[in-house]
Amino acid sequence: MHPVLTLVIQRLALGLLLLLAASVLIFVGTQILPGDVAQAILGQGATEQALQNLRAELGLDQPAFTRYFEWLFNAVQGDLGTALSNGRDIASSISGRLQNTLFLASVAACISVPLAIFLGLLAVRYRDRWPDKLISAITLTSISLPEFLLGYVIMYFFSVKWGLFPSVSNINSGMTFFEKLNAVALPAMVLTLVVLAHMMRMTRAAILNVMQSAYIETAELKGLRRFTIIARHAMPNAIAPIVNVVMINLAYLVVGVVVIEVVFVYPGMGQYLVDHVAKRDVPVVQACGLIFATIYIGLNLLADIISILSNPRLRHPK
């Protein structure tokens, strides 16, 4: 078997193991939350018998061990259970939300990743000169501002003052692609500003590190242009660290956008999760946790695999 395939399979297996560990953590975490679900549903005035009955109905009287495997087994098959608060099927209520979240994240990623890498290359090209300093200053300012403030500032200008985009990002399945794009323009813009700096700084640092190599001098002595050298000779050797940071930021775009969703009233996963935490709706919290963990681990796994594939020594063994 090709050694790269072995490595990739190893990583996949490790990823699955990690996911399993995460599921245990999520389950245990939600179990030790204070409060009683039955009490929360029935209210303070419920009789002891009524509470007992409800617990039996919800399966809460079973040992935690049994409940964990039942929950995991169902989740693997796509059955995330029913929400305690409204009795709806969680999988179907999440799927629309998840799509929305992924849509917003993808739009933000499509803008921010190429932009960050291009700015990183540019910063290396004009290292320690004004374009480098300007890029660093702007991206670092945007990362230093709290997201919600950034959100309101952008909303004030683009929506209130200039009326370019809607301030409330309401989307539904009846909208065309461009209508949706228009709706998420502002949150995508804010998210881009939030993740740009990290990726750009890493691109810059990783490439500068490679620029010390002897083969960069070789390229220079071939009479190549500086930008060609950076993009063609330095970049391919700096992929691994860059991809890792890109993936961490992509994961953030999916799992860390609660604040932005609230600011722009966007119907995504984050808001859904927050709502149900408040209602002490354990199955929903578990389901969201599992999905977030899957996305997070999946993206990091992807980063690992791309790093492995970007290494010519592993790709083409002797």
Place this chain on the structure above:
Amino acid sequence: MSDQSDDILLEIKNLRIEATAYAPGEKPKDIVIVDDVSLKLERGKVMGLIGESGAGKSTIGLSALSYGRGGIRLAGGEILLNGREIRKASPGVLRSLRGKEVTYVAQSAAAAFNPAKKLMEQVTEATLKHGSMSKAEAEKRAVELFRTLSLPDPEHFGDRYPHQVSGGQLQRAMTALALCPKPDLVIFDEPTTALDVTTQIDVLAAIKTAIAETGVAALYITHDLAVVAQVSDEIMVLRHGKMVEHGTVQQIIEAPREEYTQALISVRSIEHEEKKPTPEPLLRVEGVSARYGSMAKDVLSNVSVELHPGQTLALVGESGSGKSTMARVITGLLPPREGSIVFDGNTLPPSLKQRSREELRQLQMIYQMADVAMNPRQTVATIIGRPLEFYFGLRGRKRDERVQDLLDAIELGQGFADRYPAELSGGQKQRVCIARALAANPKLIICDEVTSALDPLVADGILKLLLDLQKREGVAYLFITHDIATVRAIADSIAVMYQGRVQRYGTKSEVLTPPFDDYTDLLLSSVPEMQIGWLEKVLDHRKMTSAGN
């Protein structure tokens, strides 16, 4: 212009090169790296630039591309390439001539090739960039060059990545890279220094053939006079950024005018009479086999050698022959799979952790890279004083006195005790490492390529010191090296290593006297000799013997 000046390809007039030094705690100051160097190179000729490290050879070579490494500035003088001044040329003009009129072959091809790209793409890149050939033409030329340079499977050689070919092949590929755009001038910067002798001779022959066939002019930079004598028409000797002497190859090696050139030529003329084996050896390596981790193959297989007290055993061989692994086994860093180490009559425990302090004390090491073998934040006194405290419990004034004794022994006088490693030269650093090893008062010192990173004259000084110390202190050396000249200078007995085995073993005179086995013959005949036509003679000899077989 007259006919004569048409023949001049490169003319450097009164070149001055500067850099800014940022010494810690001081104001940055300008230092002169090359001062008032002038040279003329005719079309199709090869000039050798020779000197120690720091002589400014590479810097002058790169100035022909109007390139300054790091913060180096081409501060003054003129550089005329094909009749036009390039020192002050704009970046655009420089891009148009680099990789077209002048190309560069770096010392370490392994580092100079981009690991992420196929060889063909890199070899033809400059040619395609300058648009002088179509892609198909350039690739055809590259394949021809691969063939001229005797690379294996020239048609498909370019499909490989740098890590998939050997060091010697990569160095030849670098030459192909430089010759592909049909330049007027190639700068060869120590192209064979990083190679084993047996590989060096092939690469040298390939470079010489390629130069002859393409009629390209070259500046050939090296510290090895014997190498440069094989490929050059004329030689310039440099020292501390200034020209010492310039002449034809014959004049330089047969009748050098300057004292410094004479010293360079007579280097490695140490005479050392071999000592007879004693009845009781100090170190006996018995049937040792070793391997790293879960490797399937032994790095050392069934090695047995002896070293007598107060004598020197040289382990010679190419990289990968198991020399350094042997040092690791003897010191206990790598416990052997089979066999044992007997030291001073007792069998040593295989692993470092099981050895007593006394056993550790008697066996010290000196390394190739003196600067990474010392803590840069400790003074020389601390470095040398540490083993005195550790093994003998010396402190305070007693320790300081002993440190000074040791500094005297390595011929570094007063004032060195308080210096940091960064303030020492390469040779001085190695001397401090020797003093540190001596401080433990050992019976055996393992010297792992201790002179390989040093300039010939400095290396000579170190070897003389080691011999002198042996005479006075009676310490034995296990001397690991790839350099036959060093072996001749200091060994009493020799073990030639090849692929983890001892190929030939005996006293110096036994090992270096014919008849040889094939490998020892190859190794000995590959060492460049300082005479014109040596390369051709060896190659002819090899052709004849292989035809005879």
